[in-house]
Amino acid sequence: MLEKEFVPYEQALILKELGFDEPYLGAYYHATKEFTVCDCKVHHAQGEHTVIAPTFSQAFRWFREKYGLYSVIDGLEGRQYYKITQLNSYSKEYDTYEETELACLRKLIEIVKL
Numbered sequence: 001m002l003e004k005e006f007v008p009y010e011q012a013l014i015l016k017e018l019g020f021d022e023p024y025l026g027a028y029y030h031a032t033k034e035f036t037v038c039d040c041k042v043h044h045a046q047g048e049h050t051v052i053a054p055t056f057s058q059a060f061r062w063f064r065e066k067y068g069l070y071s072v073i074d075g076l077e078g079r080q081y082y083k084i085t086q087l088n089s090y091s092k093e094y095d096t097y098e099e100t101e102l103a104c105l106r107k108l109i110e111i112v113k114l
Contacts, residue, residue, distance in 0.1 A: 002037065004098065006053040007105065009033045014109050016051050020062055026053035056101055063108045071104050073097065084108065 006026045007015065013028075026037050027050045035053060054062070063069040070085045079093040082104035091107070094100040 003035050005055050006035065007056060007059050008102070009035075009051065009053075011059075011102075011105055011109065012051045012053050014113075015054065015059060015062075018109070018112055019066075020052060020054060020059070022052070022054065022058060022062065024052045024054060024058070026055075027051060028053050056105065059105055060108075063112070067108075067112055069108055069111065071108060073100050073104060075100075082107070084111070087111075 003026075006012075009028045024038065026035060028035055030049055030051065060071060063071070068086070072083045072085065074081060074083070075097070080095070080097050080100035081093050082091045082100050083089070084104070084107060091100070091103060094103060
């Protein structure tokens with residue numbers, strides 16, 4: 001269940017392409033896309049065989065610090081939504097916090113890639 005705290009492989013790979021290279025606790029192996037928890041005392045540079053798996057918290061902090069993109073995930077009556085403050089608009093509603101979190105991350109990636 002610890003894996004739920006980390007960004008999925010597809011988004012981790014895009015974050016790598018965008019320059020994310022922070023200390024980390026998890027990584028994916030390219031060949032198998034297998035997730036592993038790493039020894040947090042050692043920061044191995046991500047290479048051709050691994051991709052850093054940041055936590056969602058790390059990824060959102062990185063977007064705030066690097067791009068000034070602030071996001072909020074909130075709920076109302078059992079429905080979840082996100083807001084990226086610079087866009088000043090809310091997302092559609094989602095059933096779970098986790099769905100909303102991933103949708104918000106995807107939107108932040110989309111904004112930066114433009």
